[in-house]
Amino acid sequence: MSTDLYRTVRLIRRFEERAIEFVRSGEIVGGIHPYVGQEGIAAGVCAALGPDDVITSTHRGHGHVLARGANPARLMAELMGRESGLNKGRGGSMHAADFSLGILGANAIVGAAGSIATGAAWALRQQGKDSVAATFFGDGAMNEGMLLEAFNLAALWQVPVVFVCENNGYATTMPVASAVAGSITGRARAFGIPAFTVDGQDPEKVLEATSTAVARARAGKGPTFLECTTYRFDAHHTFEHRTRLTYRSTEEITTGRSRCPVEIQGARLTAADRAAVDAEVESLLEAAAGIALGSAHPDPAAALSYLYAGEI
Amino acid sequence: MPKLSYLKALNRALADELERDPAVFVLGEDIRAAASNVTAGLHARFGSDRVLDTPLSEQAFTNFATGAALVGMRPVIEFQIPSLLFLVFEQIANQAHKFSLMTGGQCKVPVTYVVPGSGSRTGWAGQHSDHPYSLFAHVGVKTVVPATPADAYGLLVTAIRDDDPVVFFAPSAALGVRDDLDFAALAPVPLGVGRVARAGDDVTVVALGHLVHDALAVADELAQRMSVEVFDPRTVYPLDVDGLIASVQKTGRLVVIDDSNRTSGFAAEVLAVVAEHCTLTAPPRRVTRPDGAVLPFALALDRAVQPGREQLLTTLLEMS
Numbered sequence: 001m002s003t004d005l006y007r008t009v010r011l012i013r014r015f016e017e018r019a020i021e022f023v024r025s026g027e028i029v030g031g032i033h034p035y036v037g038q039e040g041i042a043a044g045v046c047a048a049l050g051p052d053d054v055i056t057s058t059h060r061g062h063g064h065v066l067a068r069g070a071n072p073a074r075l076m077a078e079l080m081g082r083e084s085g086l087n088k089g090r091g092g093s094m095h096a097a098d099f100s101l102g103i104l105g106a107n108a109i110v111g112a113a114g115s116i117a118t119g120a121a122w123a124l125r126q127q128g129k130d131s132v133a134a135t136f137f138g139d140g141a142m143n144e145g146m147l148l149e150a151f152n153l154a155a156l157w158q159v160p161v162v163f164v165c166e167n168n169g170y171a172t173t174m175p176v177a178s179a180v181a182g183s184i185t186g187r188a189r190a191f192g193i194p195a196f197t198v199d200g201q202d203p204e205k206v207l208e209a210t211s212t213a214v215a216r217a218r219a220g221k222g223p224t225f226l227e228c229t230t231y232r233f234d235a236h237h238t239f240e241h242r243t244r245l246t247y248r249s250t251e252e253i254t255t256g257r258s259r260c261p262v263e264i265q266g267a268r269l270t271a272a273d274r275a276a277v278d279a280e281v282e283s284l285l286e287a288a289a290g291i292a293l294g295s296a297h298p299d300p301a302a303a304l305s306y307l308y309a310g311e312i
Numbered sequence: 313m314p315k316l317s318y319l320k321a322l323n324r325a326l327a328d329e330l331e332r333d334p335a336v337f338v339l340g341e342d343i344r345a346a347a348s349n350v351t352a353g354l355h356a357r358f359g360s361d362r363v364l365d366t367p368l369s370e371q372a373f374t375n376f377a378t379g380a381a382l383v384g385m386r387p388v389i390e391f392q393i394p395s396l397l398f399l400v401f402e403q404i405a406n407q408a409h410k411f412s413l414m415t416g417g418q419c420k421v422p423v424t425y426v427v428p429g430s431g432s433r434t435g436w437a438g439q440h441s442d443h444p445y446s447l448f449a450h451v452g453v454k455t456v457v458p459a460t461p462a463d464a465y466g467l468l469v470t471a472i473r474d475d476d477p478v479v480f481f482a483p484s485a486a487l488g489v490r491d492d493l494d495f496a497a498l499a500p501v502p503l504g505v506g507r508v509a510r511a512g513d514d515v516t517v518v519a520l521g522h523l524v525h526d527a528l529a530v531a532d533e534l535a536q537r538m539s540v541e542v543f544d545p546r547t548v549y550p551l552d553v554d555g556l557i558a559s560v561q562k563t564g565r566l567v568v569i570d571d572s573n574r575t576s577g578f579a580a581e582v583l584a585v586v587a588e589h590c591t592l593t594a595p596p597r598r599v600t601r602p603d604g605a606v607l608p609f610a611l612a613l614d615r616a617v618q619p620g621r622e623q624l625l626t627t628l629l630e631m632s
Contacts, residue, residue, distance in 0.1 A: 054383070088416030099418040104382050105411065112407060115372040119379025119387075126337075126361060127384065146403075149372030156367070306417035307452070309475030312504065312550045 001047070005203040006265045007277050008043035012063040013262050014285055015072055016234075019062065019079055023238045027293065028079045032093045035063035037233030040261030041166050042067035044206025045134050045226075048214050054102035054120055056113035056135045059094045060166075060232075061106030064136050070098045073288035082295035089298045090306060102131075110171075111137060111144025114163065118154045121161040121217075132217040134162045134210070140171025142184050148191075151223070155191040160217035162210060163188065163225040166200065168232040169256075173247040188225035200228030201259045204268075231256035313492040321461040322350045322428060322482060324498070325468035326388065330358050333386060336472060339364040339373055340390035350390055350428045370396050374403035374425075381421045382411070386472055389423065394430040394442045397479070405451040408477040420475040426468070429484040430457075431522070431571050432607055432618055441607040441614070445481050445520075446572040449549035449581070454478040454503055456547050459524035461491045463546055466501030474503065483571070485522035506552035508559065512541035515565040515631060517624070518556065518582050519544060523569045526621045533625065538632050548578055556582065557589045564593040567627055569619050574600040594631050599623045 016036045022028040035042070038060070046055070046067035057064040065075055070086060078085030079093050086098050097105035104120055107113040117135035124131040141147050142165065154161050165184055169176055176184075185195035194216075198209045206228055213224035233256065235241055248256075266274050316324070329336045338351060344365040346352040355363040366373045370391070377387035391397060397404070408421045431443040448455040454476055458464040464482060471478035509524055510531050517540055519527040524544045531540035543559045545552050560566050566586050570579035579598040586596060599619040607614050 056379075086416070087414060087418070090416045091414045095414045097415040097418055099382075099415070104379070104419075105415060107407075109402065109406065112375060112403075115375035116379035116382070116407070118372070119376030119381075120383045121379075122376070123380035123383045123385045126380075133379075146371040146375065149367075149369035150376070152367060153369060153372055153376060304413070306415075307413045308454075309412060309420045309422075312454070312476075 002265070002268045003273060003277060005043050005047060005207065006269055006274065007281065008047070008067050009039040009203055009262050009265050010277060010281050011072065011284070012039040012042060012066050014281055015066060016062060018285055018289060019076065020238060022080065029081065030092065031238035032062070032079065033060040033237050034234040035060050037257065037260070038166055038168060038200065038230045039063055040203040040265070041164065041200045041206055041228045041230060044203040045164055045210045047207045048210035049132065049134060052102070052129060052131045054104050054117070054124070054131060054133045056104050056117040056133070057096070057106035058113065058136050058138060059106065059108045060138070061094070061096055065096045065098065065103055065106065068103050069101050070096070070103060072285060073291035076288050076292035077295045080292050081297065082292060083298045084291070084295040111141035111147035113137065114141070114147040115150035115153070118150045118159050118161050122157060122159045125160060130218050132160045132162060132214050134164055136164045136166060138171065139165060139167040139169070139176050139180065139184060140174070142180055142187060148187065151188060151191045151193060154223040155193050158220060158222035161223045162213045162217060163223060165225065165227045166230055167227050168230045170232065170236070172236045173245060184227045185225065193223050193225045195225035195227065197227045197229060200230035201261045201264055203261055203265050231259070233257050313494050315490045316461045316493045316495065317488060317490045318461045318464045318482065319349055319428070319487045321465040322426070322468055323352055325465045326351065327354060327357070329469060329472045330354065330362055335384060336386045336388065337362040337364060338388045338390065339366050339377060341366055341368060341392055343390050348390065348392055348428045350426070370399050371403055374400040375407060377423045378403065378408045378411070378421055381423050382419050386422045388472055389425050391425060391427050392429070393440050394427050394444060395439050397427065397444055401447070404453060404477060404479065409451060409453050412476070421477050422475045423477045424471040424480055425477070426480045426482065428482045428487065430481040431483045431485060432614055433484040434614065435609070435611065437609040438606045443481065443483070443571045445479070445548045446576065446578045448479045449578065450576070452549065455481070455549045456503065457481045457483065457521040458546055459486060459521050459544050461489060462493055462498060463501055465498045467546065470500045470503055473500070481521065483521035486525070489525065501546065503547045504550040504552055505547070506543055506545040506555040509542040509544045510540065512539040512563065514538040514540065514563055515567060515628060516541045516543050516559045516563045518566065518568040520548065520570065520578070523571060523619065527569055527624060530621050530624045530628065534628060538628065540628065551581070551585065553585055556585060560586050560590045565631060566592060566596040567599065567624065567631065569599040569624050571619060572600055573605050574598065574603045597627050597631065599627055
């Protein structure tokens with residue numbers, strides 16, 4: 001498991017670094033919200049899920065999608081708007097989805113996916129399955145009423161959902177302390193949902209906490225809330241690489257980056273094992289980038305394909 | 313033949329679909345007690361999991377329905393108040409409607425949003441009296457406004473079986489309409505297919521929902537002076553363009569009566585479509601709510617800003 005978790009965090013890190021390069025080179029248009037620094041959360045949460053479980057993701061979603069097992073070439077092709085992308089180039093960075101893996105989509109409206117995941121988890125239980133939904137969102141979403149409403153529905157109806165709050169300290173540029181009255185876990189507890197703060201930089205701690213939450217959900221005991229503390233190493237969005245916003249001090253960024261999930265998990269492997277995983281990831285991503293770059297662009301005549309389920 | 317009211321037709325359609333398809337469930341506020349009467353008897357028959365009474369959390373339960381639909385359910389949401397659709401416009405227009413395209417066709421979102429009591433309810437004032445079907449047509453969400461009990465039944469059944477989101481407006485002023493019907497003949501009505509509610513030769517009146525009945529009454533009143541054709545599109549989006557054109561090409565004249573605010577409303581779209589396809593013998597006319605109307609409370613004021621029989625009659629006489 002240590003090696004698997006390391007492979008996942010390393011894959012996400014290197015995928016994001018390559019994606020940032022492709023933003024700079026213009027292969028990815030519109031930019032991305034890099035997940036760099038937060039990899040431990042996606043890796044730990046998704047490692048605790050089974051094949052019939054589902055997830056929802058966010059605007060900063062590549063890590064969740066990769067950790068859930070999406071094909072890196074198809075995700076990269078999606079970021080490049082290619083026909084071979086996960087969403088056939090119709091979704092892009094903020095909407096990557098792979099329903100065959102239970103990835104019910106990344107959502108670009110902060111706080112929206114929590115209620116979608118709650119509905120999906122409720123429905124799967126109605127269908128007699130023992131599926132659990134894990135829904136990711138940031139600290140900024142804790143101020144969206146729709147998400148607080150979802151906590152209430154999930155708790156009332158004992159829905160098998162795990163709420164995963166990635167607290168990276170900022171909603172874009174707004175610090176948590178300036179945005180959240182009371183506490184993040186306190187808000188979940190107000191609905192009777194057990195809530196825990198977890199070190200999101202350590203994939204194994206996230207895995208352990210999520211496993212407990214998933215077991216609880218499967219046992220019919222309802223939702224659990226995990227506040228995973230983390231730090232966003234890079235920009236809110238790659239537009240920051242040009243605008244140089246100054247909401248975080250150099251000292252803070254240095255301190256924040258000092259606890260790196262890739263290093264924390266990597267230190268649990270022997271040097272030889274780690275090097276082998278690194279090589280495997282490089283080779284996988286090299287191939288993925290090649291496939292993505294070689295993929296066809298969608299035909300503009302098909303710009304509104306898939307708008308409806310059939311002809312109207 | 314037995315009488316069937318519009319309201320009872322909605323109830324019957326829900327019951328039939330709940331019975332037919334285990335993926336169908338209804339959710340909304342006060343639906344267990346059936347405050348609007350649309351879900352009367354359904355909780356006792358189908359239980360709490362399929363007639364799911366919700367807290368006052370419209371945004372979350374609208375997305376909840378989307379999530380359930382993404383994994384194979386066919387939720388029907390009842391909204392007690394038309395203005396609640398403003399509160400969940402994001403969840404319908406920006407979430408449910410966009411999932412299919414954004415995922416490259418990986419999923420379907422078959423949710424039906426039912427508003428039993430849209431438009432003025434007489435005396436419910438500014439925040440309970442809207443009729444926002446034009447908004448949903450504008451963003452491309454399938455939208456229906458049936459006029460009769462048979463169409464209410466048939467279009468609700470179709471909306472529930474449709475694989476896309478559908479907004480279903482049941483005008484408050486139509487809920488009491490009762491028709492003699494053979495219940496065995498009740499059947500699904502396809503989306504995007506209008507009907508000629510009354511055939512005529514001199515002018516086409518396009519009307520939706522409760523206004524179809526007003527248009528028919530005016531046509532009767534004017535029968536000695538002009539032959540009025542009443543065309544009921546039934547579906548606002550997708551619009552039955554062929555049926556509309558056929559009617560206007562026959563009559564050469566057009567009046568649209570529409571319970572929307574005037575600017576960018578449904579009537580404006582009908583005029584535009586007709587202008588693109590037909591040569592008219594007189595300028596087309598609209599009878600609508602005024603621009604930017606907010607329904608005032610006092611009854612005389614409420615009535616003053618709604619399109620009605622008198623304005624339609626006057627408009628038709630001006631055209632003759």
